[in-house]
Amino acid sequence: xxxxxxxxxxxxxxxxxxxxxxxxxxxxxxxxxxxxxxxxxxxxxxxxxxxxxxxxxxxxxxxxxxxxxxxxxxxxxxxxxxxxxxxxxxxxxxxxxxxxxxxxxxxxxxxxxxxxxxxxxxxxxxxxxxxxxxxxxxxxxxxxxxxxxxxxxxxxxxxxxxxxxxxxxxxxxxxxxxxxxxxxxxxxxxxxxxxxxxxxxxxxxxxxxxxxxxxxxxxxxxxxxxxxxxxxxxxxxxxxxxxxxxxxxxxxxxxxxxxxxxxxxxxxxxxxxxxxxxxxxxxxxxxxxxxxxxxxxxxxxxxxxxxxxxxxxxxxxxxxxxxxxxxxxx
Numbered sequence: 001x002x003x004x005x006x007x008x009x010x011x012x013x014x015x016x017x018x019x020x021x022x023x024x025x026x027x028x029x030x031x032x033x034x035x036x037x038x039x040x041x042x043x044x045x046x047x048x049x050x051x052x053x054x055x056x057x058x059x060x061x062x063x064x065x066x067x068x069x070x071x072x073x074x075x076x077x078x079x080x081x082x083x084x085x086x087x088x089x090x091x092x093x094x095x096x097x098x099x100x101x102x103x104x105x106x107x108x109x110x111x112x113x114x115x116x117x118x119x120x121x122x123x124x125x126x127x128x129x130x131x132x133x134x135x136x137x138x139x140x141x142x143x144x145x146x147x148x149x150x151x152x153x154x155x156x157x158x159x160x161x162x163x164x165x166x167x168x169x170x171x172x173x174x175x176x177x178x179x180x181x182x183x184x185x186x187x188x189x190x191x192x193x194x195x196x197x198x199x200x201x202x203x204x205x206x207x208x209x210x211x212x213x214x215x216x217x218x219x220x221x222x223x224x225x226x227x228x229x230x231x232x233x234x235x236x237x238x239x240x241x242x243x244x245x246x247x248x249x250x251x252x253x254x255x256x257x258x259x260x261x262x263x264x265x266x267x268x269x270x271x272x273x274x275x276x277x278x279x280x281x282x283x284x285x286x287x288x289x290x291x292x293x294x295x296x297x298x299x300x301x302x303x304x305x306x307x308x309x310x311x312x313x314x315x316x317x318x319x320x321x322x323x324x325x326x327x328x329x330x
Contacts, residue, residue: 006133007075009142011066012256015083015127016264017044017148018062018109022054030054035229035309038157039261040194040236042148044125046114047155057114059085059150063098063127064254064264065142067106076131076141081108085150087123098127103275114150123150145256167198167206185228187235194236196228219320226313233304236262241283251277252284269303270296 016039020032028051036048046057063081070076085094098110114123125148133139149159170181177197180186184202188195200206208221209228240259244252254260254276264276271279286293305311 006136006139007073007141009066009069009129011069011142012254012260013063013065013127013129013142013144014254014256014260015061015063015125015144015148016261017059017125019060020044020046021058021060022046022049022051023056023058024051024054032057033309034307036157039265040232040258041157041159042146042258042261043154043157043159044148044150045154045157046151047153048157055116057116057150058111059114059125060111061098061109061125061127061148062264063108063144064106064260065108065129067104070105076133076139078132078137079105080130082128082130083110083112084126084128085112085114085123086126087119087121089120089122090118092118092123107276116152119150119152121152123152124148125150165196165198165209167200169201170197170199171201173197184224185231187232189235189239194232194239196232215324216321219317219324223313223317226308226310229308230301230304230310233262233266233307234300237266237300237304241287244280244284246284252280254280265307266300266303269306270299 017037020037022030022032024030030050032044032046032049036046037044044059046054061083063083065079065081070079081098081100083096083098086092094112094114096110096112098108101107101109112125127144128140129142131139131141133141151157168177170177170183177186181199181201183199184205185196185198188197198206198209205224208217208224210221236259240255240263243259244255246252254263263280267274267276267279267283271282274282282291283296285291286296
């Protein structure tokens with residue numbers, strides 16, 4: 001554990017990527033699909049871009065700082081929040097300040113640019129809270145626990161560069177899996193990160209998910225992956241909302257890890273038109289019995305489907321099947 005000779009924040013500093021825009025030759029711009037970045041894995045996969053000649057990536061992000069602690073303790077002044085993009089392989093470092101939001105300084109937003117010519121493989125995106133401490137400016141008083149990864153080549157936003165999917169036999173697996181023997185997959189949120197357990201007993205499922213087989217099987221596999229992703233979003237939302245820390249006055253707190261990022265991503269679709277803290281309180285009260293928890297379930301399913309891009313994938317699947325049918329008839 002590192003010791004600092006000045007007071008630092010004890011509350012969590014978090015950051016999430018909210019949009020990625022790419023710019024190519026002729027100032028042609030493209031918005032990276034939302035499934036190209038993951039708030040759970042904290043990874044941006046620029047390899048998902050539809051064109052490979054992009055030159056600049058503009059990454060929009062929002063940072064959350066413990067403003068109440070800053071105000072109560074009073075150790076710090078001249079508060080600034082900065083985003084820092086670095087890559088050791090090219091010795092590149094880019095730093096930009098974020099702008100304070102209108103909600104009392106709890107959220108800070110901004111964009112940072114990644115120039116493709118200056119990077120090679122994977123860059124790290126950190127966020128720091130900087131302040132004047134005891135008349136010394138430029139002190140880092142807080143940072144996000146885990147840097148985001150910006151991967152220039154990967155088309156899947158995974159930190160370990162491998163699918164977090166475990167293929168097991170539900171009928172012969174762990175006791176808790178046996179009760180799901182008829183399910184194609186389940187999402188396991190008991191560990192540090194959510195994992196999809198794929199049922200190897202489900203005939204033909206593994207081949208579909210892995211993209212083996214005919215063109216029709218390929219497009220069906222894409223639909224299955226989207227639905228699997230929606231199930232992951234739904235599961236991690238329930239995990240996050242089900243284990244909140246609550247202050248003495250009953251105010252629920254956003255978790256400091258990926259669970260907090262998941263809640264911030266989904267709450268605008270679940271309780272639209274409300275500030276993040278108000279939406280969290282509303283959902284927490286409903287879950288604990290003050291209001292209808294059941295009425296929120298369609299909103300939760302809708303939010304999960306949007307982030308997994310199920311509607312878009314379903315529309316693409318229908319078009320692809322129609323096209324394949326026409327090719328077959330021809």
